[in-house]
Every structure is written in C-alpha cells, then in structure tokens.
Amino acid sequence: MTVVAAGLALLGSLFFALGAALQQFEAAGAVPATLRRLIRRPRWLLGGLAIAAGTALHVVALKYGPLTVVQPMGVASLLFALPCAAALRRRRPQPGELAAAAVIAIGLIGLVLVVPEHTGEPRLGTGGAVALLAGAATAALALWAAALQAPPARRAGLLAMAAGVLYGATATLTRVLVDGEWEPWFLLAVPLPALIALALLQRAYAVGHFGVAFAALQVADPLTAVAFGALLLGEPLPTGAASTLTALAAGALTAAGTVALARTTPMSPTPLPAAR
Incomplete structure (x- = not known):
C-alpha cells in the first residue's frame, strides 16, 4: 500500500504542476492579472481543475501511506x-532551471523528513484562530508591500511567499476542521485567506518568473503550516543534533536553489507592471 500511496502522490504532483503551469500561462497574458479577468479564461479554469485533482489524489494517498512517504512526493510538483x-x-527548459529546481526539491524533502508526525487531536480556540489569521495577514501584507518596488524575480518570489503564508494558515485551519475541535465561525474564516492567496499567486505568476514563484510557494506554504502547528496546535518540531543539522542543511539548499532559479530566463517574454 505504501507503493500505491507513493504512486498516487506522484500523480497528484503531476496534476498540480500542470495546473500551476496553465494558470501561470494565462496570468502572464492577462493585464491586470485579476481573478475577475482570469475566471473568464477556460485554460485558467482547466488549471484550477487540475490543481483540485492533484490535491484530491494527495489526500487519498495519505489514506494509504505515511506522511513521511507522501509529502516528499508532493515536492516533485516543482x-x-x-x-x-x-x-x-x-x-525547452534550461538545464540550469532543472538543476536549481532539483536542489530546492532535495532541500524541501529534507525539511519534510525531519518534522515529526503529530498523532494527537489538534485544538484551536477563538484566541488562537484570531492570532493565526492576524499573524498570517500581517506577514502577507509585509511581503506584498516589499514586492511593490522589488525587481521582477524578487517581486514574483515575495508575492508567492505572501500567498504561501496565507495558504499555510488555511491549511492549519483546515487541519483543525477535519481532525480537531473548533468554533463554528472557523468555517467562514477559511475561504477568505485562500481567496486572497489565490489572487496574490496570480499576480506572482504574471511577473513571468514562474520557477521562482512556484518554488517560493512550495517553501512558504508548508513552513508556515509547520510553524503555526507548533505555535498554536502543539505539534512537535525537530529535536536533536542530527535533525537540527539536517534542517539547517536542507534550508540552505532550498535557499541556494531559489536564488539560482531567480537568475534563469523569465517565463514571460516582456516585463509586466508591478503588483498594486
């Protein structure tokens, strides 16, 4: 069953990657790249369906295999x-792009593997949920503001990181809704950060540096979820010298790969205006 889980997760990664590529292609051709404009484009909607299918396959994979097997397979989407x-x-993709992406993938796998699996029931009260949403909103706003005057590659990364932070917050709330104890108003709180994250991600895609944006998203989303899980849900963090050194090395690889990816050719032939 572990092999089945790995196969499902790998297939899910392919669907997720295809969906992201389709949405980036459409976002780069839309000025401005607003959700109102993009939802009228069939190829962008098809990308959304592919992402939904990839997410569903990933969830099914988690039913058949352990997190330590399924999560690293998700990194293959990069x-x-x-x-x-x-x-x-x-x-054709440049060899430098693929090499940088491989370095980032190795780093993300290392980070995933050192995070212990939490088997307890997550609990989040009203105060914790407000702190989660406020913290994610503040971080996303700061990243968005920094992106306004940043050069294109950095702008794409910062906007995607802002989206990743909000997606990470959404994932944390969703985990509580699925497995834990929660307040009724949480159901209304989940869609808002997810929609804002989607809009920010399309702005990141529209800049043209798809590799940087997608890598930044892949990094920020899980790290944010892990951080919120540790701070608010009591989930464990890596302990011991070996785990700490592995996490530091994996983080360094991820950062180095992202910097290298930022220096590659943009996926858009012309510069696009700054996000507003």
Missing part, C-alpha cells in the same frame, strides 16, 4: 512544473 510551463511556451 520538477514537473518547469517542463510543463516551458512546453506551453514552446521552449
């Missing part, structure tokens, strides 16, 4: 996304 995006623009 390696799939660059060839998909390049194919849509009828060009």
Whole structure:
C-alpha cells in the first residue's frame, strides 16, 4: 500500500504542476492579472481543475501511506512544473532551471523528513484562530508591500511567499476542521485567506518568473503550516543534533536553489507592471 500511496502522490504532483503551469500561462497574458479577468479564461479554469485533482489524489494517498512517504512526493510538483510551463511556451527548459529546481526539491524533502508526525487531536480556540489569521495577514501584507518596488524575480518570489503564508494558515485551519475541535465561525474564516492567496499567486505568476514563484510557494506554504502547528496546535518540531543539522542543511539548499532559479530566463517574454 505504501507503493500505491507513493504512486498516487506522484500523480497528484503531476496534476498540480500542470495546473500551476496553465494558470501561470494565462496570468502572464492577462493585464491586470485579476481573478475577475482570469475566471473568464477556460485554460485558467482547466488549471484550477487540475490543481483540485492533484490535491484530491494527495489526500487519498495519505489514506494509504505515511506522511513521511507522501509529502516528499508532493515536492516533485516543482520538477514537473518547469517542463510543463516551458512546453506551453514552446521552449525547452534550461538545464540550469532543472538543476536549481532539483536542489530546492532535495532541500524541501529534507525539511519534510525531519518534522515529526503529530498523532494527537489538534485544538484551536477563538484566541488562537484570531492570532493565526492576524499573524498570517500581517506577514502577507509585509511581503506584498516589499514586492511593490522589488525587481521582477524578487517581486514574483515575495508575492508567492505572501500567498504561501496565507495558504499555510488555511491549511492549519483546515487541519483543525477535519481532525480537531473548533468554533463554528472557523468555517467562514477559511475561504477568505485562500481567496486572497489565490489572487496574490496570480499576480506572482504574471511577473513571468514562474520557477521562482512556484518554488517560493512550495517553501512558504508548508513552513508556515509547520510553524503555526507548533505555535498554536502543539505539534512537535525537530529535536536533536542530527535533525537540527539536517534542517539547517536542507534550508540552505532550498535557499541556494531559489536564488539560482531567480537568475534563469523569465517565463514571460516582456516585463509586466508591478503588483498594486
């Protein structure tokens, strides 16, 4: 069953990557790249369906295999996304892009593997939920503000990080809704950060540096969820010298790969205006 879980997670990563590539292709051609404009584009909607299918496959995979097997397979979406995006623009992915993406993937796998699995029931009260939403909103706002005057590659990364922070907060709330104790108003709180994150991510895609944006999203989302899980849900963090050193090395690899990816050719032929 572990092999089945790994296969489902890998297939889910392919769907997720294809969906992200389709949405980036459409977002780069829409000025401005607003959700109102993008939802009228069939290819962008098809990308959304592919992402939904990938997410569903990932959830099913978790029913058949352990988190330590399924989560690293999800990182493969980064390696799939660059060839998909390049194919849509009828060009070959550069060796430097794939090499940088591989380094980031190795780093993310290392980070995933050192985080202990939490088996307890998550609990989040009203105060904790408000702190989660306020913290995520503050971080996302700061990243968005920093992106306004940043050069293109950095702007794409900062906007995608802002989206990743909000997605991480959404994932934390969703985990509580699925497995724990929660207040009724949590159901109304979940869609808002997710929608804002989606809008920010399309702005990041529209800049043109797809690899940077997608990598930043893949990094910020799980790290935010892990941080909120540790701070608010009591979930464990890596302990011991070996785990700490592994986490530091994995973080360094991830950062180095992202910097290298930022120096590659943009996925958009022309510069796009700054996010507003």
